[in-house]
Amino acid sequence: MNSxxxxxxxxxxxxxxxxSFLVTPALVSALILLVxxxxxxxxxxxxxxxxxxxxxxxxxESVQSTTSPENGPKLKINDSSQTVAGAPFKKIxxxxxxxxxxxxxxxxxxxxxxxxxxxxxxxxxxxMASYSLRCLFxxxxxxxxxxxxxxxxxxxxxxxxxxxxxxLAAPIIMLALNMLITVLSILIGFVFFGYIGVKMSFLLxxxxxxxxxxxxxxxxxxxxxxxxxxxxxxxFAFFVSALSKKAPFLMFASPALLAxxxxxxxxxxxxxxxxxxxxxxxxGVIVQMKSAFILQESFSFDHAMILPFISCxxxxxxxxxxxxxxxxxxxxx
Amino acid sequence: xESIIHAQGICKNYGKKIALDKVDLKIPAGxxxxxxxxNGAGKTTLLKGxxxxxxxxxxxxxxxxxxFTDRVKLLEDVSFIADTAILPRWIKxxxxxxxxxxxxxxxxxxKAMAFLAKTNITLNxxxxxxxxxxxxxxxxxxxxxxxxxxxxxxxxxxGLDIIYRKQFYxxxxxxxxxxxxxxxxxxxxxxxxxxxxxxxxxxxxxxIILEMAMEDLPNVxxxxxxxxxxxxxALTLNPIHIRTILGGFSMIYENANIASLQALGKTTTPSxxxxxxxxxxxxxxxxxxx
Numbered sequence: 001m002n003s004x005x006x007x008x009x010x011x012x013x014x015x016x017x018x019x020s021f022l023v024t025p026a027l028v029s030a031l032i033l034l035v036x037x038x039x040x041x042x043x044x045x046x047x048x049x050x051x052x053x054x055x056x057x058x059x060x061e062s063v064q065s066t067t068s069p070e071n072g073p074k075l076k077i078n079d080s081s082q083t084v085a086g087a088p089f090k091k092i093x094x095x096x097x098x099x100x101x102x103x104x105x106x107x108x109x110x111x112x113x114x115x116x117x118x119x120x121x122x123x124x125x126x127x128m129a130s131y132s133l134r135c136l137f138x139x140x141x142x143x144x145x146x147x148x149x150x151x152x153x154x155x156x157x158x159x160x161x162x163x164x165x166x167x168l169a170a171p172i173i174m175l176a177l178n179m180l181i182t183v184l185s186i187l188i189g190f191v192f193f194g195y196i197g198v199k200m201s202f203l204l205x206x207x208x209x210x211x212x213x214x215x216x217x218x219x220x221x222x223x224x225x226x227x228x229x230x231x232x233x234x235x236f237a238f239f240v241s242a243l244s245k246k247a248p249f250l251m252f253a254s255p256a257l258l259a260x261x262x263x264x265x266x267x268x269x270x271x272x273x274x275x276x277x278x279x280x281x282x283x284g285v286i287v288q289m290k291s292a293f294i295l296q297e298s299f300s301f302d303h304a305m306i307l308p309f310i311s312c313x314x315x316x317x318x319x320x321x322x323x324x325x326x327x328x329x330x331x332x333x
Numbered sequence: 334x335e336s337i338i339h340a341q342g343i344c345k346n347y348g349k350k351i352a353l354d355k356v357d358l359k360i361p362a363g364x365x366x367x368x369x370x371x372n373g374a375g376k377t378t379l380l381k382g383x384x385x386x387x388x389x390x391x392x393x394x395x396x397x398x399x400x401f402t403d404r405v406k407l408l409e410d411v412s413f414i415a416d417t418a419i420l421p422r423w424i425k426x427x428x429x430x431x432x433x434x435x436x437x438x439x440x441x442x443x444k445a446m447a448f449l450a451k452t453n454i455t456l457n458x459x460x461x462x463x464x465x466x467x468x469x470x471x472x473x474x475x476x477x478x479x480x481x482x483x484x485x486x487x488x489x490x491x492g493l494d495i496i497y498r499k500q501f502y503x504x505x506x507x508x509x510x511x512x513x514x515x516x517x518x519x520x521x522x523x524x525x526x527x528x529x530x531x532x533x534x535x536x537x538x539x540x541i542i543l544e545m546a547m548e549d550l551p552n553v554x555x556x557x558x559x560x561x562x563x564x565x566x567a568l569t570l571n572p573i574h575i576r577t578i579l580g581g582f583s584m585i586y587e588n589a590n591i592a593s594l595q596a597l598g599k600t601t602t603p604s605x606x607x608x609x610x611x612x613x614x615x616x617x618x619x620x621x622x623x
Contacts, residue, residue: 008435015428016421144421147472149386151436152408329388 005153009161010169020127021165021173028123029177032116033184040192099198099206105189106210112185113178113212117219118295120174128166132237133248135162136323145331155327159238163320166234171223178216186212222299226292229309231316232282239319242326255279285312336394337362337483337515338383343391345378345539352378353389354539360532362482363512367526368519369609370536376519377415379536380487383517384413396482409438412481416488420472422461426454433475445478448508466497473501477509484509486518490525498525505529527605535612542612555594556603557584563597570594574611585611 014021098104136159139145148158186207194200207213227234240251258275265271285308292299301309338360345353352375360366370376382389385404393400398407420429426449433440452470460468469489476484486505490498506529510516518526533550535543545553559567560581568575570593572584585603586594594600603611 005436008432011435012428012432015425015432016423139421142419142421144419146386146413146415147420150384150408150413150415150476151433152405152438153436154405 005157006161009153009157010165013161013165013169017127017131017165020131021170024127025120025123025173025177028119029116029181032112032119032181036112036181036185036188040188096196096198099193100202102206103210105193105203105206106212109182109185109189109207109212110210110215113182113216114296116181117174117178117216120177121295124170124174128170128234129237131162132166132234133241133252135165136238136241136327137244137248140331149331156324159242159320159324159327163234163238167224167227167231171220171227174223175216175220178219182212182216218298219295222292225289225299225301228316229286229289229292229312231312232319233316235316235319235323238323239326242323243330282312285309335362336360337364337396338517339392339394340379340382341392343379343382343389343393345375345382345387345389351539353382355391356536356539356541358534358541358544360515360517362515364531365510365516365518365529366532366534367523367530367605368517368534368536369523369605370519371613374536375539376536377487378539380413380415380485380517380519384408384411384485410482411485412476412479412483413485413487414472414476414489415485416491420460420468422459424460425456426458426460426471427456429460429471429475430456433479437479439480440475441478441480443478444508445474448474448477448504466493469493469497469501473504477504482514484514484516486516486520488520489518490520490522498522502526502529523606523609524604530605533605533608535609537613543608550608551602553588554603554608555586555589555591556601556607557586557594557598558582558601559584559598567594567597570597574607574614576610583607 139148149155186203190200190203193203236255237248237252240248244251255275259279262273262275265273266276286293288308289299289305291297336359338358340356340358343353343356344351354375356375356379358379368376368379378387378389381387382393383395383400385395385400385402385407388401395407396410400407424432430442430445433445434442449471452467452474454463454467454471454474458467460471463471473489490501493501502525505516518530520526530547532546533543534541557567557572558578558581564582567582567584570586570589572589573587574585576583581598585607591600
């Protein structure tokens with residue numbers, strides 16, 4: 001297997017799914033960027049008419065800006081050593097003072113990135129769920145599978161590349177877009193705050209000593225971990241996609257029916273088929289590793305997670321192996 | 334001569350239905366073989382076995398490889414167009430070229446471009462915007478640009494009008510075929526490929542019922558046209574098939590004495606289509622009741 005073949009296979013996935021994987025996320029990020037630019041211009045006009053209220057909380061490194069025309073410009077710095085609430089400042093001085101706080105600018109940039117990230121999480125959740133369920137079904141349904149199978153490429157490679165689209169390519173796209181938003185937010189901040197007189201050294205120091213350039217990588221890492229923990233679900237979706245002859249989604253929902261049957265058997269006949277217990281164990285693993293799933297929570301791997309993590313990989317791997325077998329032996333609809 | 338395809342006693346069952354029943358087949362290099370049979374005869378099952386798309390029992394070797402276990406390696410030297418192997422509708426012509434160039438070590442982009450230059454297809458076209466004929470031209474351009482040793486065509490011209498069908502086979506002969514390449518074709522439009530075949534294989538009910546070089550056909554089969562006066566005499570020579578034609582009868586004979594036939598009427602070599610019907614309808618072989 002050479003890199004040219006693999007690259008081409010990834011290209012094929014992007015050609016086929018460019019709307020889902022590239023265009024939609026890029027549009028979302030472009031819209032977020034547009035909002036940041038508009039907010040900058042809007043807050044600039046508010047500064048002019050003196051109705052800008054700016055709060056930086058050094059405890060949680062948050063920056064909030066609100067408009068309160070009736071009260072005029074306000075600066076509020078919440079810090080254990082310094083509390084200046086409601087003190088009247090000149091409008092530009094207020095902003096300059098806030099931005100001279102070490103973490104202020106960095107927090108603003110991170111805020112922009114987190115907003116972008118939250119929307120991308122939503123978009124990619126839908127994209128990846130849909131992709132996993134149809135990636136091994138559509139070519140069988142459309143009957144172009146024999147064209148792909150006329151090429152010297154194994155189904156193992158084909159399926160694994162599709163899996164990599166979910167667990168690797170999507171996080172990389174998200175990382176790229178988050179980095180782009182971060183860098184552009186920094187540049188817009190430099191222009192905006194530089195224009196109103198904030199010292200560039202404050203802004204640069206804030207970014208250099210802050211987390212905004214590092215957080216997208218942390219999110220990427222957490223996203224990959226959370227996707228690997230989700231591998232039993234993703235693998236099952238791939239399996240269903242390779243197996244289904246009509247509606248993969250309905251087959252994908254079948255575990256819910258099995259859980260219901262398990263519940264009914266327990267309630268009415270005292271029988272335990274163990275399916276709900278299995279789901280509970282898996283849910284426990286997700287809870288154990290929940291910080292990898294939640295934005296703004298920092299995840300770190302510990303030893304207690306190794307066995308559940310490997311179990312998730314093994315179960316997901318079994319479903320993927322079954323999907324590959326189906327592609328080789330039962331591909332016709 | 335080296336066999337490109339060597340099948341010995343291959344079988345395939347779908348539940349209780351026997352799709353291939355102890356098939357023996359040898360196809361040498363540099364031949365154009367017509368694999369002909371009625372619907373459900375086992376053609377596609379045999380081709381799937383040859384292409385490694387499904388497993389079969391027995392000994393099957395294509396280019397010296399087991400097609401099912403060595404499919405990826407085999408497909409570097411084997412190309413195919415199946416009736417259902419349509420190009421994906423979302424793909425652009427340029428993307429299709431890039432894809433095949435990226436995954437196939439024996440693909441020549443120049444050859445494909447040269448072939449496409451003779452058509453109205455442009456690189457920015459999407460397959461979904463092409464007519465069926467143009468999509469087939471594109472598919473053929475992609476496949477013919479692969480320097481493969483074996484090309485398998487399963488009903489490649491299904492649904493095409495006569496102009497595209499003619500162009501298809503002309504391109505195949507002029508731009509692809511040479512003495513080093515082997516082509517296996519299945520089609521129901523037998524008369525269209527008759528002129529290009531070097532070998533003929535008939536299959537029915539999962540069994541090979543005829544395997545013969547086209548050049549040997551006149552030595553084995555003869556068609557006799559007789560009027561009503563000579564009908565009984567002609568029947569005594571045991572035709573394998575008889576049909577009524579304008580002004581008399583047409584009878585097909587296998588391994589008959591040509592001189593005896595010529596004494597009764599006009600003899601010719603039967604067309605592949607007529608021979609196919611003769612071999613597929615054993616109920617009329619005796620000619621009784623006609």
